[in-house]
Amino acid sequence: MKQSSAICIAGGGSTYTPGIVLMLLDNLDRFPISRITLYDNNEERQAKLAKACAIMMKEKAPDIVFNWTSDPQTAFTGIDFVMAHIRVGLYEMREKDEKIPLKYGVVGQETCGPGGIAYGMRSIGPVIEIADYMEKYSPNAWLLNYSNPASIVAEATRRLRPGKHIINICDMPVALETMMAAALSERTGKTYTRKDFEVRYYGLNHFGWWTDIHTKDGKDVMPILKDYIKENGFATNAKDFQHKDASWKETYQKAKDIYALDPTTIPSTYLKYYLFPDEVVAHSNPAYTRANEVMEGREKEVFGIAERIIAKGTAKEDTFAVGVHASFIVDLACAIRYNTKERMLLIVENNGAIANLDDTAMVEIPCLVGSSGAEALTVGKIPSFQLGLINEQLYVEKLVVEAWIEGSYGKLWQALTLSKTVPSASVAKKILDELMEANKEYWPTLS
């Protein structure tokens, strides 16, 4: 009989929390659980989702303990996994991250460019705080962290809490692999899922490339996928894609232009912000960005479903969306708990895996996952185009973490200046000064 796990979901008020709870409930046969505790520092926001989840839990799994709290000791005691997805400053600050750079003609994005840097400066302290709560109350537990910007957060955890049970993750590669499975199904008439693939991929988070995709029965499907992406990007007829917001559809489609730059690989969609920043800015509306779209879309929808469940006292008529975001983190917890050695793309310290890159880089690469964590697979040397791009972005991320640790204005200015999305040091300074003012409640004091 499998030993069950106790889970703390940090960022209990996240729009992704109900999906993770549902996914946990759908996987009890392979990943039994004894308790789910939601933790958030915003009691009011969390309670709205928690009350709906409690109804769902009572109907689907009455034997599992379910509670929610803003008290760290209650949340982090006696747990096996912390699944973290906090957004420091909520969508209100995301909106500023996106709109301030746009004022200066620069990409305004959640995790890329100046917006991502600002978000990183907000996330580092609170993610480290969560790691420390876990260390204090459940020292053997694992922190599986989705909180963005994952690259900067990963570098911060490497610098500030080395050797701890922390794995930083992203759902973008699995989301794209899901689209590639749909594309392959469309092209071959046979049904594939992402779990049929064995992939080779390397990069930083939101900054990577697939170099090989075989099906598990040994068929090289890169030629079919490349041919598809060359024409359509990652756009498919799959329900997952058709239900995406217009801005995401555009991003998925744009992958065909990124692909054209290096037809030997399949790129991550996020590279568009670095390789086509002028087009991105030209297509952006500085008065209405993705944060607005999410506040009017996903946030309203998730909290609306929760309100309906609470009002009716049952979750039998309304259900939350569950997707790869939830399945990926549950797969990861399962692999650690039961030593499955599942192959997954995770953000880990390079340590020679990419032979011609800084050993201390936090890279996104294939790993085998078991009870001692992630074991990275060797990538080897990467080509000049990718190496040049990665190095530039890598040291942007390292400079952000150094700036946070040292309270250094100069290093943060260098980080913005080095970013491929920013045209000059003077533009970098203007954006930095405005971001610093907007973030004074969240960033350390810089001098």
Ligand SMILES: NC(=O)c1ccc[n+]([C@@H]2O[C@H](COP(=O)([O-])OP(=O)(O)OC[C@H]3O[C@@H](n4cnc5c(N)ncnc54)[C@H](O)[C@@H]3O)[C@@H](O)[C@H]2O)c1
């Ligand atoms: N890595 C990935 O691929 C990936 C994918 C999806 C979402 N995310 C990230 O997941 C997070 C949640 O996204 P969302 O859109 O659902 O945001 P959200 O604003 O709906 O939820 C975030 C929650 O975190 C809480 N929070 C903020 N600071 C906290 C702290 N110090 N301690 C405890 N709780 C805190 C907020 O109160 C809020 O309830 C974001 O960081 C987002 O970028 C990452």
Ligand SMILES: O=P(O)(O)OC[C@H]1O[C@H](O[C@H]2[C@H](O)[C@@H](O)[C@@H](O)O[C@@H]2CO)[C@H](O)[C@@H](O)[C@@H]1O
């Ligand atoms: O703009 P948002 O808040 O909708 O999404 C930002 C996140 O986008 C990527 O993730 C996923 C998303 O989480 C998932 O639910 C699905 O809809 O697909 C997206 C990608 O297609 C990204 O990996 C995250 O880091 C971002 O936070």
Ligand SMILES: [Mn+2]
């Ligand atoms: Mn991501």
